[in-house]
Amino acid sequence: MNTVTDHDYRASARRTLTLESHAVAALIERLDEAFDHACQLFLACEGRIIVTGMGKSGHIARKIAATLASTGTPAFYVHPGEASHGDMGMITARDVVLALSNSGETAEVTALLPLLKRMGTPLVSMTGRPGSSLARHAEAHLDTAVDREACPLDLAPTASTTAALAMGDALAVALLEARGFTAEDFALSHPGGSLGRRLLLKVEDLMHQGDRLPRVALGSPLRDALLEITRQGLGFTCVLDEDGRLAGVYTDGDLRRTLDHHDDLRQLRVDDVMTHGGKTIRPQLLAAEAVKIMEDNRITALAVVDDQGHPVGVLHMHDLLASGVI
Known part of the structure; x- marks a missing residue:
């Protein structure tokens, strides 16, 4: 038996x-x-863009259809063999067919040509032979020819399928850019994934509000601020001025600094030791933006304020973790 070394694998x-x-x-x-x-x-x-292909080209066609659909170009895959046995009913004159075949002569794919011509459905082909039947009958032909396959026998589709896949990505991205497709549009196609959560969830969807909003008035004894932090369990309280606007925040970190610099906490007011202003965010912004603010400033909670500076909620890092945003 021949042995193959690790070097040979690499x-x-x-x-x-x-x-x-x-x-x-x-x-x-x-x-x-x-x-x-x-x-x-x-x-x-x-x-719709109907993508079709047989064998390994069919697998690539499925992936291209999925990529197109998730980037703003409605598309789905139709098996060419099944199309000849009833699934042609899935294709209409309003569609465009993208057909993949390295040889350009795959029987199951070329069998669709007369039907597509009769229906008036435009055809775009992707082949490795510009002179092939599929290339010649297409309104647009994309040349994905390769010098040789990566397979040492030059038989198994390897380099050719990689080239076709890359060309499919090039099409999808070009169309994405032409449509002005945004990250939020992308998220709408991926609502169940972590990307969708990062791009769709807003601060207002996750923030603590109402009775869960920790707050004390400017001028309150420090003791009141500590009790509010303990009661709400968020390691944080907002400090409000007489108009109800955010004057500052008092956090667990502020408490540690207070203990370092003051021996007697009983006479302190929250004004004396709070962080003035503090980092804030608007409720309508994406939760992912809150993550960046927290990471950049090494904090675990944010006051959520409206356009007039009134606190309407608090967002904690634990809420972002629990929701899957991070």
């Missing part, structure tokens, strides 16, 4: 990654008016 991996990186880099010089036309067809589409 050498093989380096060859594969080098070949595939070259295959992707080569696409840059091949971008031309056909890419622009494909993007224009997709942007003008009044239906």
Whole structure:
């Protein structure tokens, strides 16, 4: 039995990654008016982008469809074999088809050509052979040819599928930018994930408010501030002026500093030892912005104030952790 050393594993991996990186880099010089036309067809589409492909190209087609759909271009995958047995009903003249085939001659895919022409559905193809049937019958052809596969037998789809995947990403990003797609738009497509939580949850969704808002009046004895911090359990209290606006905050950290500098706390008022002003945030801002403020200032709680400076809530780091924002 032949033995393979760790060095041989790494050498093989380096060859594969080098070949595939070259295959992707080569696409840059091949971008031309056909890419622009494909993007224009997709942007003008009044239906959906139907992505199709067979075998390994089918797996890449599924991923491209998912990427398009999550970045503002409605799309879904249709299996070309199933399309010939009823699933053509999923495709309409309002759609645009993106068909993948490295050879450009995959029977299940080319069998769709007469049907697409009859329906008047625009076709964009992605193949490794510009002279192939699929390329010739497409309104726009994207050339994803590679010099060779990473497979040492030059048989298993490796570099070619990597190139097709990269071209699909290039399409998705170009369309994303053309649509002015935002981070909040992206989050709406990912409401269940951690990204969605970071981008959709706002401060007002998580803050403590009403009776849970710790507060004492300016001029109160320090004892009252300590009791309020203990009662609410947030390690923090707002200090309000006579108009109900935020004058400052008193925190667990302020208490430690007070103990360092004062032997007798009984005569102190909260004004004497509070942090004037303090870091604040508006309720309508994203919770992710609160995370940044807390991390930058090494604090664990923020006063939430309205446009007039009145406290309306308090946001604690524990709330952000519990919600999955961080």
